[in-house]
Amino acid sequence: MPNLRTMMIKKDRLYQYHTKQRWKATLFLFAALIAGASLFYTNYLVKSLSKSERTKAEVWAMSTRSILTMPDVDDQFISFVYAVRDSLSIPAIITNEKGSIIFWRDLDSTKTNIKEQADSVGDTLQYDPLYFEKQLATMKRNHRPIALYLDTGEIWSVYYRDSDALRQLRIFPYLQLSLIAIFLIIAYTVFNSIKKTEQNLVWVGMAKEAAHQLGTPISSLMGWLELVRTKFDAENDSILNEMERDVKRLEIVADRFSKIGSIPALTSQAVYPVVQEFIQYFRVRTSEKISFELTGDRTVEAKLNVQLFDWIIENLLKNAVNAIDSEGKITVNISDNIAKEEIFIDISDTGKGIPKSNFDTIFQPGFTTRKRGWGLGLSLTKRMVDYHQGQIFVKESELGTGTTFRIILKSNLRYEPTQV
Template identity: 85%
Template sequence: MNQDKLYQHNNKQRWKFFLFLFAALIAAASLLYTNYLVKSLSKSERTKAEVWAMSTRSIMTMPDLDDQFISYVYAVRDSLSIPAIITDSKGNIIFWRDLDPTKTNIKDQIDSANNSLEYDPVYFEKQLAKMKRNHAPIALPLDTGETWSVYYLDSLALRQLRVFPYLQLSLITIFLIIAYTVFNSIKKSEQNLVWVGMAKEAAHQLGTPISSLMGWLELVRSKFNAEDDSSLNEMERDVKRLEAVADRFSKIGSIPSLTNHVVYRVIYDYVQYFKVRTSEKITFEITGDKTVEAKINIPLFDWIIENLLKNAVNAIESEGKITINIIDNIAKEEIFIDISDTGKGIPKSNFDAIFQPGFTTRKRGWGLGLSLTKRMVDYHQGQILVRESELGKGTTFRIILKSNLRYEPTQV
């Protein structure tokens, strides 16, 4: 990649990292502050629970208190607004507050005669177990030597405060994801318009000189009586190749027509054309399943193979081998097309970036080849990825297509 493009790409990645870090810091600060508030309120509620427990003890153990003082103690006791339960030293429930009234069928919570209470035992067992999980009990020693235990739950406000920052951050995250998706969709739509406009204009500009070249070839053949001249035949193949390229560009922006083709045969035909235009020091091998079919648009699929083979040739630089392996993944009804080279390899940090427009490792590259390749694979409702790569040893790209009907093997 040239230095300007490398700087632009790295700068973009740095900005993404800093924005993500900034968002993470805001989220962490929000959670820390909320946690601080929760701890402060939790301490305050425990103090209130202790005061309530002591006032309740006073009412239950000191019946001869002054009426005015009793009224004050009742007011203190009734000021507590959190669910709580008091148990004696044997674990029996002797008092409670702010629990479900439909589960507390009370004749008289404090029966001075037999100190008996009536309530739904299953409900109270669950509430008591929940309280024990939430907070350590408050010990309430009595003059008789017995110790009561006070259990309580956090107030509704405190419970909501615990959940609020996570709910808030979740809603903000959902909003940001939706906003990013919408703006990204708009950006891609604008990019698509540019792609389509440039592609169709390129196809239009190529049309006239290609037609002229075909005419000149026919004129040369007839003038020099060279109908079977091998050089002119190769020139004609190249001109037809230009026609195919123009046809590819004209198809960008429209829904391609996909028809059933044997994958091996399509790849074989293109490799036969490509390898005679490549150094003899680079060898080609096609292996794997020769029968599996997929829905393919041949001009666009050839474009995919062409770009990957050109990248492989550029990576090899001098002498090496390119292998194309076709794998029929019957279990998932998919076809894997692995294109491997013995070139210089790709760093793992670039595995995703290489499919972005403008990313290239060549000094004079535009960085559009693999981006276009991904686009063509998308047209075929498939996927493309870097399966593996090791610096100095080579790279394997994998194309994944949906398999179609299977036929008997044919000679290729």
Template identity: 75%
Template sequence: MNIPYTHNKQIWKLLLFIFAAAIAIASLVYTNYLVESLSKSERTKAEVWAMSTKSIMTMPDVDDDFISFIYAVRDSLTLPAIITDKEGNIIFWRDLDSTKTNIKSDDSLNSRLQYDPGYFQKELQAMKRAHDPITLNLENGEQWKIYYKESKALQNLRVFPYIQLSLIALFLVIAYSVFNSIKKAEQNLVWVGMAKEAAHQLGTPISSLMGWIEVIKLKYNSDDEVIHEMERDVNRLETVADRFSKIGSKPVLTNHNVYEVIQDFVNYFKIRTSEKISFILKGDTHVEAMLNVPLFEWIIENLLKNAVNAIDKEGTITISIKENIAKEEIFIDISDTGKGIPKANFDTIFQPGFTTRQRGWGLGLSLTKRMVQYHNGHIFVKESEIGKGTTFRIVLKSNLNYEPAQI
């Protein structure tokens, strides 16, 4: 199960996504309404321009003031447009590229203005694709067709909401990343403080226990196996306290034989586990890596405990060590014959707060992943099958030329 913090986090993410989607939809709907309104207005402008042009061409004897008024109306309507006759020949145009519509003839003796046919045909085809033509029937039986395209303002308005939403999305991503980083930094400070305080609190009783064990040794048989195991457990407590005291600082990594470090811990761990669970350690015995032994043992401990919890009654835990010489890497595979992990949870299990146990905190694998990263390595679920078991793989560098990360 997930603890409430993780559940609430998912709900907030969903609510933020729904809110952002609502803003996007509302912006697109409203912009589409404005575009449709302006599109109708521009078609009306094209019709008015065509009618005014028709009036100028077909009413040459009317009052000069009226003609001036018609010219003023026509010239006030700024919209790229072309008028053709019924054969498709271009008669008039307006608001096209002046560098293409007026070109001087190469003949300097016969200097006159002419238009670029290629440019006009290209614009005409674009206008035909954009809108249905406006048809005007003249009194002399001729027929005009008016083609037009959207103004720059309308074209920009169509694109504007997508630019706006992109900028909003970018802002939200940056804001979320910043706040998430601040929140994680605050959480890390809390965890570091708690860990160091736990280590400090454990120090006094551990010292007392070590003293009492020495008293028991003097009073009873110091070679007794029970006393020896008690001493190992107290030393183990001291190691655990040392682990917590190192959180927040840069761990010291030294060269160690990986097989021997794992073997020492498995020997300690297996006698404190059910006899129905068997442990197998195999692979390359000579490989070495830069390790902080207490932290590395913590990694192995968490994975072995998870493996034990995954096995209901009896089963096998196998630890395989293999060196990839070509990539200077060491593969450490820890496999169990437990209940397995669904594929959907392969990445989720490493997130803080995720657990399938009723009383779990969901921090074990999260801490394990961080500690593997302290060793400049990475961990992942190599394979898992429900009812058959799971294999975790740790990948470490076998070369010695790298700096440890900060805990």
């Protein structure tokens, strides 16, 4: 039951993929919940402290009014009022009905007055009006004033601002969450890098082993083909010629796998002939009900590794064939964006289409919508396009109508290849 086993493995991979996505979403929601709870509790503390400071400001205003309106009470009571007022440390300014500043407290002593050199009298202290104007404007924005009703009928206004501790408390949760976010991003990047390195090592090992295992049977097949040609005098037999092409294709596949983990050379190639040659090979191995069309600029060049680039085109064409139920058309168009020195390769099919929600996820390892398949084709394709320092994405797709993949390659530029 190999088909049943393959389907079970595929379902298991899909389950693992969706489980991974759910875990990511759960962790994100948990992190958002922690952040929200932290901000909510800090906001509660800020409001409580803000009410407390408002009460302090009101008590300070009342004690100031008592000092100004009760000059005949005994010294002990006055001393008590002074002690109460001085114990309430809060930046505040009192203005009269005209808006002129007549008293302040707990402001920056280095800015509430400045030294000014007099000609003959010596140093005198003068107020810094600009500093007071800024402080008063800030206090007016932050809190509504407290009214002081004097016995003379005047109404003074007391303005105050938050203490330094309260202002720092307002900022603290955002600073804390920012530092935690930075730490998590760095940790995620490091662990993700380690994970990718381990995956790459496994991938490289498996690929090279596959190439090694393919080498012996491919050599044997070539020998058997030569033996058949000689024995039956069939040097130009068309069937044997096609079999030879397939065996040579297997050699190319083995060579591709042997290059995984290395840095194959990129050479300047005309893109159109490379694509055309593979389509000619691929067309005769596909249903006659599926037609192929190659259009576009025949002269554009890019730096390619032909064997790996063939692999890219092969995966995309196979994907297009699988998307077409019975009869359809596959179009490959090559164009040149001269302004940006880019080459566009658009591969379109008249298949079943891709939902927009899957435009990005289809390039992730293990993601597939087919009954048979491992979900590695497009992931590998993207890896090889990245090797060519290009881009691949779903340009457009409509369910029931078809899909267009776009590859973007740089033209006439020097490349710095990395490992495949």
